[in-house]
Amino acid sequence: MLSVLIPVYNWDIGNLVNALHQQCVAANIEFEIMAVDDFSTDLNSKNANSAIHLPYFQLIELKENVGNAEARNILARTAKFKWLLFLDADMIPAQDDFIRLYLEQIKENDFDIMSGGILYENEVSVEYRLKWLHGKKTEEQIPGKDPYLEIRGNNFLVRKEIFLQNPFGGLPENYGYVDTHFGLKLKAAKARVKIIDNPCIHLGLETNSKFVEKHKKAVRNAFWMMNNQPEMAENLKIIRTYKKMKRLGLKKTIGFLFQKLEKTLLRNLHSENPSLFQFQLYKLGYICTLKTE
Structure with a gap:
């Protein structure tokens, strides 16, 4: 039914995995939660993630750093269900019915990829202010003319076959317009896109x-x-x-x-x-x- 996929680099995903696991169990569905650790260097987060022992959870630890895009592709190739829910490691669902809302949309069967959006906390320390201001203006759910440009890589649901046909990657740098590039590939492939209000809160801000x-x-x-x-x-x-x-x-x-x-x-x-x-x-x-x- 649903594969929940989390690329990880130097982040403790314990709270995220627990929240997702509880919601998936409550929904009474077949599911798996899988994380790929992209050769993290922070031992505290690595040890914390290795200590997660839950049914239907798997942690794959890579032997070299391949970058966020390829980590996503590895997750997609390894996933066993036809619906893939990608979440970044530094996200947390904003609502207790986060999984249920996506499942309701799957039943509608009128899309190939769906983005649920992103929220930011109400206040942050001054050293994170630029990312916070920029995120609140450009990334919090704002209806736009082109839904393909609104796909946020940190919270989206996609059919496995569509993702494998249009994987992440293809840009020289590992950051910047990666989501946009992915969305435009889907646009060229005429994949059906849908934007809904089912956000996660972005916790990991850069200085x-x-x-x-x-x-x-x-x-x-x-x-x-x-x-x-x-x-x-x-x-x-x-x-x-x-x-x-x-x-x-x-x-x-x-x-x-x-x-x-x-x-x-x-x-x-x-x-x-x-x-x-x-x-x-x-x-x-x-x-x-x-x-x-």
């Missing part, structure tokens, strides 16, 4: 400085898509803006200004009150410094 560095990877992925998968890249706002700046002859000027002002922008982004507007300027400036290989 402001780490979040900026990860988004530089995301910008590099977008730039790569523009040069290698231009039709997909047209769906990305940063690429459309970049092309407009290039047509207007502003690319070199913006790239030059970015290099002069980067430290000033970073002071704001690393501060207690980071500006999302300045974050957008940072990403646009950074992409204007990139060169085609």
Whole structure:
């Protein structure tokens, strides 16, 4: 019936697994919960996860780090049921009927992939403020024009055959637009997508400085898509803006200004009150410094 799949790296999944196990048992269904540990380096979380002993739970520990995308693919290939529910390790269901709501949707049988959305806590420490502000604005469930761009990799339900035909991966960096790339592959495959309100709360936030560095990877992925998968890249706002700046002859000027002002922008982004507007300027400036290989 249902395979619940969790890619793990340096995170204690005890609370998540227990919550999911209780809900699956209460639903009286055939299920499995499987986690792949992507060669974690934190011994405390590794030991905690190894100590989870529940019926229908399996932990696979990899001998090398393969990245989040390939960890997902390993989970999908190993899963034994036809419906796959992917959750990131640092998520927790927002509702006690989380599993039941997905099961009700399965009975409708009118989709191939479904995303339940994401929520953030009401307050966070200042060192996590940028990721928190960005997540609340761009990732909490907001109806959009294209549901394929709303698929969140940290909480989605998919038919196994559809996932295996359209696996995660294919971008040079392991972070950034990975979910978008996956959604656009599904769009090209004409998979049926459905967005519902069945969120998980995102607990694992990056510090402001780490979040900026990860988004530089995301910008590099977008730039790569523009040069290698231009039709997909047209769906990305940063690429459309970049092309407009290039047509207007502003690319070199913006790239030059970015290099002069980067430290000033970073002071704001690393501060207690980071500006999302300045974050957008940072990403646009950074992409204007990139060169085609």
